[in-house]
Amino acid sequence: MTRVACYRLVLVLGAVLLLELLCRVGVIDRLTMPPPSQILADLWLMLRAGTMYPAMAKTLANVVIAFSTAVAAGLAAGVAIHRWNALRLGLDPLFATYYAVPVFAFYPLLIILFGLGDTPQILIGFMLAVVAVIMNTLNGLDRVSRVLMKTARIHRLGSLATALKITLPCAAPYVLTGVKLAVAYAFIGIIGAEFIMSRTGIGYEISFAYNNFDNATMYPLILLILVVSTAVNTALSHWEKVLMRRRGQV
Amino acid sequence: MSRAHVFLRDVTRIFKTADGAGREVHALGPVSLELRQGEFFAVVGPSGCGKSTLLDLIAGLSRATSGSIEFEGRAIAGDVPEGVGVVFQEDACFPWLTVADNIAFGLRQARIGTDDRERRVAHALDLMGLADFAAAYPAQLSGGMRQRVCIARTLVLQPRLILLDEPFGALDQQTRLLMGDELLRLWRDTGATVLLITHALDEAAMLADRIGVMSSRPGRILEIVETHWPRERDSRIVADASFGEITGRLWRSLRTESLKALGKSTGGTPA
Numbered sequence: 001m002t003r004v005a006c007y008r009l010v011l012v013l014g015a016v017l018l019l020e021l022l023c024r025v026g027v028i029d030r031l032t033m034p035p036p037s038q039i040l041a042d043l044w045l046m047l048r049a050g051t052m053y054p055a056m057a058k059t060l061a062n063v064v065i066a067f068s069t070a071v072a073a074g075l076a077a078g079v080a081i082h083r084w085n086a087l088r089l090g091l092d093p094l095f096a097t098y099y100a101v102p103v104f105a106f107y108p109l110l111i112i113l114f115g116l117g118d119t120p121q122i123l124i125g126f127m128l129a130v131v132a133v134i135m136n137t138l139n140g141l142d143r144v145s146r147v148l149m150k151t152a153r154i155h156r157l158g159s160l161a162t163a164l165k166i167t168l169p170c171a172a173p174y175v176l177t178g179v180k181l182a183v184a185y186a187f188i189g190i191i192g193a194e195f196i197m198s199r200t201g202i203g204y205e206i207s208f209a210y211n212n213f214d215n216a217t218m219y220p221l222i223l224l225i226l227v228v229s230t231a232v233n234t235a236l237s238h239w240e241k242v243l244m245r246r247r248g249q250v
Numbered sequence: 251m252s253r254a255h256v257f258l259r260d261v262t263r264i265f266k267t268a269d270g271a272g273r274e275v276h277a278l279g280p281v282s283l284e285l286r287q288g289e290f291f292a293v294v295g296p297s298g299c300g301k302s303t304l305l306d307l308i309a310g311l312s313r314a315t316s317g318s319i320e321f322e323g324r325a326i327a328g329d330v331p332e333g334v335g336v337v338f339q340e341d342a343c344f345p346w347l348t349v350a351d352n353i354a355f356g357l358r359q360a361r362i363g364t365d366d367r368e369r370r371v372a373h374a375l376d377l378m379g380l381a382d383f384a385a386a387y388p389a390q391l392s393g394g395m396r397q398r399v400c401i402a403r404t405l406v407l408q409p410r411l412i413l414l415d416e417p418f419g420a421l422d423q424q425t426r427l428l429m430g431d432e433l434l435r436l437w438r439d440t441g442a443t444v445l446l447i448t449h450a451l452d453e454a455a456m457l458a459d460r461i462g463v464m465s466s467r468p469g470r471i472l473e474i475v476e477t478h479w480p481r482e483r484d485s486r487i488v489a490d491a492s493f494g495e496i497t498g499r500l501w502r503s504l505r506t507e508s509l510k511a512l513g514k515s516t517g518g519t520p521a
Binding site for chain 1: 311
């Protein structure tokens with residue numbers, strides 16, 4: 001393990017141990033938060049009992065749907081917008097201000113339009129994620145050099161083949177940055193939406209547990225989301241690093 | 251052996267400026283030129299004279315404003331014809347593919363079978379001295395080796411016309427001489443027609459059978475110099491007495507044009 005990795009591990013372990021200590025000596029009382037070791041034990045019990053599996057399955061399935069549609073639509077839109085400059089000039093102000101608008105503010109409208117089912121929740125996850133994919137795809141495509149575009153023409157590739165075989169692979173590290181953000185935004189969108197407009201899912205279960213002072217359910221669920229989201233993000237970061245190293249960029 | 255492989259008649263290229271004012275830049279021509287089957291033809295000229303524009307037109311990467319271009323008897327008009335390979339000055343390696351996959355790219359595109367493809371890639375790797383780097387990524391290679399990858403990627407497709415746009419421009423002088431030797435060997439082995447665009451007079455004098463000297467913008471062919479080198483030749487001819495004569499003659503034609511390109515007067519008779 002490198003020295004830096006050691007520092008990072010020590011930092012995280014230190015923070016968890018400090019939290020454990022503060023909980024044990026009573027600086028943080030039990031009604032506010034159980035010690036981390038207790039949260040971990042509760043999570044283990046919860047996973048063994050299997051009571052939360054339907055909620056977890058529902059949330060994860062919706063995250064996967066929001067994420068994959070956002071990546072597919074974002075890539076296609078990125079390629080199209082890159083190709084037609086007029087479209088880009090029209091959309092640029094929208095993209096520039098997009099993340100200044102809280103998508104959650106539209107939740108009453110989404111409920112009116114789509115009811116209380118999964119659709120509005122997935123839509124919020126999708127809307128948060130898709131623009132990050134589009135913007136990062138555009139950023140990557142902008143960096144494809146003119147000589148590679150000429151090379152595509154020398155190989156007599158059509159528009160679709162040029163996108164699939166030259167421009168997107170060339171832009172891959174930047175596209176992957178967008179994909180990474182899409183994972184995070186899909187989680188934020190889905191779980192946030194479950195808090196306010198759902199009767200199922202992990203987000204709903206957390207808020208239900210909170211309203212019932214059920215710390216033995218609430219904290220393990222928060223920990224679970226933390227672990228899953230961080231694990232997916234770390235895996236993608238690792239892949240990103242592999243791609244960058246191949247190109248001599250660390 | 252002297253029938254025209256590429257044929258240009260009164261070719262011009264006029265660009266519209268991008269500022270929307272509708273101003274036009276006359277970049278090239280009129281140029282009339284014949285490339286003979288299997289010859290090595292070089293084009294030299296002052297910077298900005300439209301050399302690369304000429305190559306883009308012959309490659310089919312852009313369209314002539316007027317005039318006609320034929321390759322093997324068929325008109326070229328804005329599409330890259332089959333049988334033409336191009337190597338650019340800039341690094342055109344695909345950074346996400348290994349050296350072997352870079353070289354195999356065009357073969358995959360042409361749906362060449364796996365056995366044949368692997369054989370041809372292995373041959374190209376050998377020929378360009380890249381056999382030990384088949385699994386390396388371009389970022390791990392030097393500039394000269396990356397340019398060899400690009401040349402190999404072009405050669406495996408066995409083009410009948412090879413267009414080279416200052417392919418050694420980014421390399422140091424020694425590497426350029428050695429790459430020139432390799433290029434001559436490949437040209438002899440493949441029997442392809444080669445068009446080399448360069449600003450280096452010595453490079454043109456050493457490599458080409460005939461050298462077209464271009465004027466400053468709008469580029470026209472001022473003169474065609476024949477080198478009379480034997481087909482079997484290498485970089486050692488730079489020590490030959492007639493090598494100096496050829497470069498001297500090229501420079502006499504070009505000096506005035508180069509000064510014009512710099513926006514200066516000719517300053518009396520050329521030395």
